[in-house]
Amino acid sequence: MKVLLYFEGEKLLAKSGIGRALAHQQRALTDVGIPFTLDRHAEDYDILHINTYGINSLHMVNKAKRQGKKVIYHAHSTEEDFRNSFIGSNQLSPLYKKYLINLYERADQLITPTPYSKELLESYGLNLPIKAISNGIDLAKYQPKAEKEQAFRDYFQLDPNQKVIISVGLFFERKGILDFVEIAKQLPEYTFIWFGHTPMMTIPKKIRDLVNENHPANVLFPGYIKGDIIEGAYSAADLFFFPSYEETEGIVVLEALASRQHILVRDIPVYKGWLKENENAYMAKDNNHFAAKIKAIVEGEMPDLTEAGYRTAQSKSIDAIGKELQTVYQQVLTKK
Template sequence: MKVLLYAEAKKLLSRSGIGIALKHQMEALKRANVDFTLDIEDEYDLAHINTVGPGARFVASSCRSRNIPIVWHVHTTAEDIRNSFLFSNAYSKYARFSLRRIYSKANFLLFPTPYTEKVIRSYGVRVPGEVVSNGVDIQFFRRDEDKAKHFRERTGLAGPLILCVALPFKRKGIHDFVEVASKLKEYHFVWIGSKGIARLLPRDVRRILKDPPPNVVFPGYMSQEELVGAYSAADVFFFPSYEENEGIAVLEALSCECAVVVRDIPVFEGWLQNGVNCLKGKSNEEFEMLLRRLVEDKDFAKNLGQKAREVALERDLTVVGWKLKTIYEDVLKNHGKKAE
């Protein structure tokens, strides 16, 4: 069995959630001993598609003409398009109907969370599917005090540190992050995420990036090695996003035993439990209170981080790899092909 892992514009998407998910799939399949290719000109038995652009639609059309089954990974919904790039809200109104057509052409769908499956089913998509986490490398993303020290030294930040890792979208809660920071002036707030897309962002977001409050830093993109240091150094990982399909950065923070505060939104229901492995808030006033609590109560924050690690263990890339292998084999079998 050989699988095509496909995502268009890989260079452009390399620092996005989809780009990271593709890297995770590559590592997961290596661990499950599944042969794969990234080359659409190669020979393969099944296509695992991650994007929804013209390149992805071309690959899907080619596969159907050659009787090759298609597994489509749902990373994109109309809901998570909103409040991202310029004109994204206008596009999201059309996207619901476009995505319904695209995903309906698959033989099988992969959903990062039950929430994402619920959203796609609401579009009228009836293709069979299964929930499989994007996963996290628990051996790589683990608490490291040396890397934490290096991160603190490199950034010159001492004292309470509140971290977020995300592209600087309005949907990700960047306005709320800055507003909460303005109320907690004694804390350092660091938002890590590529600023290379700034010209595609609305004016108000560009203004925040250009002129943040004194205690807020936007260092831009950082390597995964540096991220381990950031997660390990942070007192709290604060993720005020309004819409997610899972949140790979959340998984990374959980894996590094960082105390996590998220917005109380449907995607986190069931697997993130308020007061057990994270804290959830619904307003900036709540977020301010929760961040203070975790910074001031180190024992509680440490316990929350240890419980968070347990959530990550269930989503390790080794587990993901074997789930994908089983799904591929079943899809090929149902398509009248033998997985060898």
């Protein structure tokens, strides 16, 4: 078999979790020996594995169906995670849901990252096979390394004893960015760093103002950073704090787990079945509990769950994901 991995607007989405999902798919298929192409003009493929939602994506699906190709839609997005993101997203979300349904129902198979997102898609009334497969994680990339950790501390000129809490994400209210800054105000003795970037013209004014100026001095917004600095941050920080309200998986959580980092997340349904409070992660529901847990974790007053967290990342390694994708591809090809 040969697979066409299609990703519309690759440069625009490269800094998002969906962008990293494409890189993981390429690596996973390479590992299990499945030939693939990224060339949208290719004709010699059997399965279109599509990740995006624009007009060109719709065109690619229709073209593949006309040519008798099989189509697998990777359902990274839902109406629920579209809300509280870009300007006007809440008003547009019902239309966005209809658009997603129109795209998804053209496929022969859906893949989505978690059982939670699978349940959401089933609630849309989609009547086609849906398989939950993690986006996966490159374990080797996030192994703690002293030189990467030093690069991170040097970049931000951090004192040796300075306590640091990090998060990674787009500048969306849904991601919990308002709570991140509010909690930083309550804990001025710690440095809070939010990695990530979103074009300012696309996000609401209150978020723009927050990032540009309305935040305390102990909060840093360095933008999108890749390579040794962010990889060093994952393992060198004292805590990965991810207060997102809605995810289909949360690749950054997997990256933190693979880095053997302490993690604190909001207690939301997407983590059901793979993150467990006080076992491989810490969870909370509101800012008061977040602040109390941050202080306890950073000061070493809570049990170290990092090895259990790393084992969770191992279960979602790219090697395992490649085999799961291979099984789905074979099933789709043999189904009449």
